[in-house]
Amino acid sequence: MSTDTIVIVGTGQAGGWAAQTLRKEGHAGRVVLIGDEPHIPYERPPLSKAVLAGEATAESTYLVKREAFDALALDWRPSVRVTAIDRADRQLRLSAGEPIGYDKLILCNGGRARTLPVPGVDLPGIFTLRNIEDAKALGQVLLPGKRLVVVGGGWIGLEVAATARKKGLAVTVVEAMNRLCERTVPPEISAYLSRLHASHDTQVILGASVAAFARADDGTLVVKLNDGDELVCDVVVIGIGLVPNDELAREAGLACDGGVLVDAQCRTSDADILAAGDVASWHCEWAGRRMRLESWQNAQEQGIAAARSALGIGVRYQPLPWFWSDQYETNLQIYGMPTPAHRVVARGAPDSDSFMLFYLDGNVVSAALGPNVARDLRFARRLIEQRKAIDPDRLADLRVPMSKL
Amino acid sequence: MSNLEWTDAAAVDDVPEDDVIGIVVAGRDLALYSAGGEIFATDNICTHGQARLCEGFLEGHEIECPLHQGRFDVRTGQPTCAPVTEAIRSYPVKVEGDRVFLAFA
Numbered sequence: 001m002s003t004d005t006i007v008i009v010g011t012g013q014a015g016g017w018a019a020q021t022l023r024k025e026g027h028a029g030r031v032v033l034i035g036d037e038p039h040i041p042y043e044r045p046p047l048s049k050a051v052l053a054g055e056a057t058a059e060s061t062y063l064v065k066r067e068a069f070d071a072l073a074l075d076w077r078p079s080v081r082v083t084a085i086d087r088a089d090r091q092l093r094l095s096a097g098e099p100i101g102y103d104k105l106i107l108c109n110g111g112r113a114r115t116l117p118v119p120g121v122d123l124p125g126i127f128t129l130r131n132i133e134d135a136k137a138l139g140q141v142l143l144p145g146k147r148l149v150v151v152g153g154g155w156i157g158l159e160v161a162a163t164a165r166k167k168g169l170a171v172t173v174v175e176a177m178n179r180l181c182e183r184t185v186p187p188e189i190s191a192y193l194s195r196l197h198a199s200h201d202t203q204v205i206l207g208a209s210v211a212a213f214a215r216a217d218d219g220t221l222v223v224k225l226n227d228g229d230e231l232v233c234d235v236v237v238i239g240i241g242l243v244p245n246d247e248l249a250r251e252a253g254l255a256c257d258g259g260v261l262v263d264a265q266c267r268t269s270d271a272d273i274l275a276a277g278d279v280a281s282w283h284c285e286w287a288g289r290r291m292r293l294e295s296w297q298n299a300q301e302q303g304i305a306a307a308r309s310a311l312g313i314g315v316r317y318q319p320l321p322w323f324w325s326d327q328y329e330t331n332l333q334i335y336g337m338p339t340p341a342h343r344v345v346a347r348g349a350p351d352s353d354s355f356m357l358f359y360l361d362g363n364v365v366s367a368a369l370g371p372n373v374a375r376d377l378r379f380a381r382r383l384i385e386q387r388k389a390i391d392p393d394r395l396a397d398l399r400v401p402m403s404k405l
Numbered sequence: 406m407s408n409l410e411w412t413d414a415a416a417v418d419d420v421p422e423d424d425v426i427g428i429v430v431a432g433r434d435l436a437l438y439s440a441g442g443e444i445f446a447t448d449n450i451c452t453h454g455q456a457r458l459c460e461g462f463l464e465g466h467e468i469e470c471p472l473h474q475g476r477f478d479v480r481t482g483q484p485t486c487a488p489v490t491e492a493i494r495s496y497p498v499k500v501e502g503d504r505v506f507l508a509f510a
Contacts, residue, residue, distance in 0.1 A: 017487065043488075064490050296473070300487055322474075374471045378462045 004029035006310055007092060007100060009082050009248070010108035013296065014277025016041025016063040017303035018106050018310075023072050025311050032075040032100055034082055034092070039132055040069045045296055047135040048159035049326055053167060054139055058132045082109075085252035087270060104310040107249060107260055107268070107275040108303060111242035111294070116151065120213030125221050126236040129156055138237065144168030147233040149223050151210055153180040155325050157239035158193060161202050162327040171202045172231055174223070176209040176240075184323070185369070186338055188350040188357060192371055195351075196330055242294055244279045257281060259292040264316045266306035274310055276302035285318050286366070287337040297322045320385060324374075331374055335381045336367025345392045348373075356380065363389040376402040409497060409508035417503050420444060425468060427459030431509060435496070438479045440466045444498050445479040446507050452484075452491040 006022055008015045011033060019033050019041070035041075042061040050056035062069070069076075081095040091101045113128035115121055127138045138160075142148065148164045150157045153175030161171045177183075179190035180197075197204055205225075212224045213236065223231040249260040255269035259281030266274045266282075277299040283290045293302075297319065305317040324333040330353075338344075338359040348355030348370075356370035356377065364387050368380035379402035383390060394400050414430045420439040427449050428435050434449040436458045447468070449457050456472035463469075467476045467485055475489030482495035497508040 020490075063488070068490065304487065324472075375460055375462070378469070378471065 005032065005100075005102055006030070006104045006106065006307075007032040007034065007102040008106045008108060009034050009092070010110055010277070010279075011035025011037055011039065011041045011076075011078070012108060012110050012277060013041065013043050013063065013299035014110070014303035014306075015106075015108035017300050018108055018276060018307040019072060019074055020064065021304045021307035022311065025308060025313065027311055030075060031072070032077065032102075034077040034080050034094070034100075036079060036081045036095075037131055037133075038078050040064075040066065040076070040078075042132065043296065044131075045326075047132065048129060048156055049163055051132070051135045052129075052139050052142065052160065052163045058136065061132070082248060085248060085254075085273070087252055087273075090272070103272070105273045106266075106306050106310055107273065107279060108277045108299075108306070109245045109248065110278040111244045113238070114241045114243050116210055116238055116240065118210055118212050120215075121238075123213055123215055123221065125215075125234065126213060126238065128238050129160060130242075138235075141235050142167050142169060146170075146235055147220075148172070148235045148237065149174060149221075149231050149233040150237050150239060151223070152239040152241070153177070153193075153204065153206070154183070154239060154241065155181065157237065158197065158327055159325060160237050160239060161197060162200070165200050165202055166328070169235075172233070173197065173202060173204045174208050174210065174225065174231070175204065175206050178207045180204065180206075185334070186344070186357065188346075189332070189369065189371075192332075192350070193327075196327060196371075200328060242278060244281075244292060246279055249273075249275070249279075257290075261290075264318060265309045266302060266315070266317055267309065274306040276306035282317065284321065284337070286321055287339075293321055295321065295323045320381065322381070330371050332369070332371045333374055333377050334367070334369040335377060336384055338367040338369065342366065343392075345395050347376075347396050348398060358392075358395055360392065363392065365390060365395070379403055379405065409510055411499060411506035411508055413504055414446070414507045415505045417444070417500060417505055420505070423463060425459050425461065425463045427457055430507060433509070435507070436468065436479075437505065438463055438468060440479055444500060444505050446496040446498050446505075447477065447479060447482050448494045451475060451489065452493050453489045458493070 041063045082092050084093040091099045113130045147170045150161050150173045180193040208225045211226045214222045244259045246256045250256045255261040260275040262275045262280045281292045305315045309315045342359035345358040354372040356373050358365050359367035365383045425438045436449040438445045451470040454472045460471045469476050476486035482493040499506045
């Protein structure tokens with residue numbers, strides 16, 4: 001292998017797994033890992049849950065322990081930003097230090113929290129949640145008895161709402177669409193989530209958007225809604241999605257379209273530059289379209305695939321999308337990409353606390369999801385991956401164990 | 406192995422074929438596996454997240470964690486699939502009659 005210097009931009013989960021994989025696959029050359037955070041690579045899911053609740057330390061989210069990270073012998077550049085990719089000279093310009101040359105470059109620089117373009121959004125007490133420092137700062141103000149307004153009824157918003165309720169705050173969720181998690185789940189799951197949060201005394205306001213934030217004379221925050229209603233609170237969390245950090249790639253002339261475009265080998269339009277994780281946009285066969293997959297699974301698996309591809313190992317990145325969320329005692333999981341074109345088969349009652357929905361193309365299961373059915377969903381994953389024709393009546397029959405289907 | 410101290414942990418019939426159960430023995434949270442006609446034992450809590458392997462998915466000699474789908478070889482405790490990087494402790498097992506015995510030395 002002639003490649004000797006591989007540079008990874010981004011120290012999230014994708015970047016961390018890319019670095020580990022390069023070493024695991026025997027790359028003995030230089031590996032430079034550059035990130036604008038002070039931490040070694042870590043996983044973000046606990047930031048809205050155990051870390052935010054104060055039940056787990058920031059260090060507990062690290063992908064590997066510090067000693068194991070050191071043993072990878074990386075040239076790690078914490079708290080450094082890449083300011084430009086000079087493709088002609090194959091080097092990166094940095095916010096601190098000399099430019100770094102690369103033979104292969106892997107972009108895992110993720111995204112940032114989307115903010116609301118409304119007056120008052122910069123007031124103190126209004127937070128977004130993306131990294132460890134965000135979680136630490138927010139955790140300090142989520143105090144019992146305080147009032148929290150969450151703007152955005154998506155995954156981050158709902159997980160923060162659940163964590164805050166458990167900490168004893170009064171919580172209101174404001175969602176612009178007419179149901180929760182509208183972009184990612186079918187109506188049955190939105191209804192389930194509404195019931196779940198209502199049962200924990202969280203007020204969910206649907207179809208409402210924020211016009212402005214203001215600070216009242218008594219120091220409280222006022223969230224002004226478009227319909228004229230006002231919500232008074234102490235803390236606001238805005239969780240309305242992610243903006244991919246694709247500017248670096250775009251300015252370097254790489255093909256981008258709401259993310260850095262990559263093929264199934266994780267290669268961008270420049271064969272020496274790869275991309276993985278939240279920033280990468282790829283054609284997902286399960287969805288039948290090009291997309292960015294903002295998930296824990298994709299960050300890990302595409303990071304691994306990009307590293308292998310950079311080493312010249314043949315990869316064809318096409319995982320069955322898998323997603324989960326933990327809210328209160330509920331674990332919700334999704335395999336595949338449900339679409340309105342699918343035929344829906346329910347196993348268990350969708351108005352109960354534990355049920356599964358299957359999404360069929362003809363008699364083949366192509367997606368499955370549900371709350372509190374992790375083990376059965378694992379069997380559903382096997383059905384999906386085998387693309388086996390199945391009798392829908394048996395699928396719906398709770399007397400037929402999933403393991404026997 | 407002759408000088409190991411064995412603890413009676415379960416009945417052989419407690420462990421369904423090619424499946425996993427959780428048991429608590431001597432204050433330890435353990436997973437017992439039946440794989441390929443043999444019984445194996447490891448700690449139950451995944452070394453990555455705080456999930457219980459007994460709620461996971463056993464395929465051949467690999468147990469898959471129900472939370473993040475990391476995998477361990479139940480014979481050795483070695484990690485075989487991301488995201489797990491640390492081995493899980495495995496325990497010597499012997500079967501005598503219809504009982505399963507474990508050694509914790």
